[in-house]
Amino acid sequence: MNILKTIDFISYIAQSALCAAWGIRSFLRAQKRKDSSLLFYLLSGFYACVFMSNIYYLLTWTVEDYPFLLSPGDLSWVGALAFLITIALGFTDGWPPGQRKAAGRYRVPALAAPAVCIAFNIAYIAIYPDLIFNYLLYAVPTVILSYFALWLFLTEHKDGALPGLQSYHLTVLVWIAVQLFYDLFSTLGWDYGYAVPFEICSWLLTLTTAGVYFAAKKGVDA
Amino acid sequence: MIYLENIFVCLAIPLIIAACLLKGETRRFTVFFTLGFLACLLSAYINSFIAAVVADNGYASLTITQAMVQITPICEEIMKALPIFFFVAAHRHGRDSIVAASLAVGLGFATFENCFYIMEYGSSDFLFALARGFTAGVVHASCAAILGYGLALTYRRGRPAVPCAFALLCATSTFHAIYNLLVAAKGAWRAAGYIMPVITAAVMIGMTNAKLKIKN
Numbered sequence: 001m002n003i004l005k006t007i008d009f010i011s012y013i014a015q016s017a018l019c020a021a022w023g024i025r026s027f028l029r030a031q032k033r034k035d036s037s038l039l040f041y042l043l044s045g046f047y048a049c050v051f052m053s054n055i056y057y058l059l060t061w062t063v064e065d066y067p068f069l070l071s072p073g074d075l076s077w078v079g080a081l082a083f084l085i086t087i088a089l090g091f092t093d094g095w096p097p098g099q100r101k102a103a104g105r106y107r108v109p110a111l112a113a114p115a116v117c118i119a120f121n122i123a124y125i126a127i128y129p130d131l132i133f134n135y136l137l138y139a140v141p142t143v144i145l146s147y148f149a150l151w152l153f154l155t156e157h158k159d160g161a162l163p164g165l166q167s168y169h170l171t172v173l174v175w176i177a178v179q180l181f182y183d184l185f186s187t188l189g190w191d192y193g194y195a196v197p198f199e200i201c202s203w204l205l206t207l208t209t210a211g212v213y214f215a216a217k218k219g220v221d222a
Numbered sequence: 223m224i225y226l227e228n229i230f231v232c233l234a235i236p237l238i239i240a241a242c243l244l245k246g247e248t249r250r251f252t253v254f255f256t257l258g259f260l261a262c263l264l265s266a267y268i269n270s271f272i273a274a275v276v277a278d279n280g281y282a283s284l285t286i287t288q289a290m291v292q293i294t295p296i297c298e299e300i301m302k303a304l305p306i307f308f309f310v311a312a313h314r315h316g317r318d319s320i321v322a323a324s325l326a327v328g329l330g331f332a333t334f335e336n337c338f339y340i341m342e343y344g345s346s347d348f349l350f351a352l353a354r355g356f357t358a359g360v361v362h363a364s365c366a367a368i369l370g371y372g373l374a375l376t377y378r379r380g381r382p383a384v385p386c387a388f389a390l391l392c393a394t395s396t397f398h399a400i401y402n403l404l405v406a407a408k409g410a411w412r413a414a415g416y417i418m419p420v421i422t423a424a425v426m427i428g429m430t431n432a433k434l435k436i437k438n
Contacts, residue, residue, distance in 0.1 A: 041375055045389060052396040059400065063407040071292050072399035079392025082385040089382040141385075 004195045011202040016054040018206060022213045023047030036220040042087050043216055049080035050209060074134060081141035084172060088148035091165065103155040110151035113173065114143040120180045124187045138183070142176060149173045164222025171215035175208040224341050230263045233337065247322065254305060254323045258330020261301040268297050291406050295398035302327050302366055303391050310377050317374035321367065328366020332359035353416060360419040361401050365394040367426055
């Protein structure tokens with residue numbers, strides 16, 4: 001168990017370091033390429049939020065053992081989701097009316113993603129009802145983001161409306177899925193033997209967080 | 223006991239009169255600087271209320287210090303952001319105006335808070351005054367600047383501006399909370415907390431001087 005706790009600590013540090021690096025990289029990219037600067041500024045905000053969230057949790061472990069309740073660390077994670085929602089809304093902003101109408105066909109199928117998110121969140125609340133406020137706080141932006149990610153992915157996949165950004169939306173969907181499983185295993189708890197799948201999800205989350213930058217870069221360059 | 227309302231009245235009245243005499247950007251800066259005082263006063267009330275609730279009920283087994291570390295930054299950042307959000311939503315100004323208004327609120331907040339601390343703990347200790355100026359003061363200004371620069375990116379984009387504003391508020395609250403957490407600790411952690419805002423301000427000044435252009 002101690003080894004797993006050490007791995008957990010290392011995964012937090014790794015994710016923090018990676019987010020710091022990718023945040024700076026996104027910012028520099030936004031400076032360099034003016035045509036896609038807003039996307040990369042917002043991505044640097046996303047990485048900054050994930051970084052600060054991890055740093056806050058690490059500090060509450062190491063500096064002082066704080067009781068587990070809604071904290072600014074959670075708020076920062078919600079902020080990261082809000083930055084991704086801003087990016088998603090930004091994609092749809094410049095659409096001409098015809099394209100918007102065509103994309104409207106995929107609105108109903110895209111509801112599958114929020115339905116899955118809601119199901120996961122109902123499970124969290126059923127397992128650990130004490131943290132209902134935390135789960136609701138996470139659930140709202142996750143549901144919105146998952147809807148936009150799937151909708152934009154379907155629009156791109158079927159109509160090619162957003163050239164090159166298909167992989168970005170898919171990465172965001174994978175990131176949300178990993179996060180849902182990560183939260184599920186953390187809710188089920190270490191005591192019940194879920195430490196190993198939790199750690200696997202933790203490292204997958206680190207990788208997919210980095211993948212968001214590469215997918216956005218690929219999409220913009222395409 | 224210090225009566226914050228009285229400090230607010232004596233500091234805000236000359237600024238309000240000055241705002242009536244001034245024009246343009248200078249007036250706006252003065253108004254938002256005074257609104258920073260007001261934001262500080264209101265957040266002091268709310269924080270006192272939260273401290274009283276925690277002391278009476280022992281909410282979630284938090285101590286008052288822990289409650290202050292976790293809840294105060296969120297409350298203060300919301301109070302600081304409200305006038306800026308109103309400014310961005312109600313008026314069509316340029317990016318520079320948003321950043322200037324945001325900074326003015328942050329500086330006003332920091333100034334009022336520093337006035338309170340100097341009155342509470344005395345003005346004889348120069349190092350304390352220096353530390354307040356370089357740390358808490360800079361944290362408020364930096365958070366406000368981050369909010370201002372961030373809002374300036376998306377304010378003309380309609381719908382995306384709303385989640386972006388919320389995301390920025392979350393980011394600044396966490397930044398402020400990390401500072402509070404470090405400063406509330408002891409030894410090297412506290413030193414790290416004192417250095418954090420100075421480094422942030424240095425980076426921001428460096429970027430501003432490099433005339434980094436933001437293009438939507």
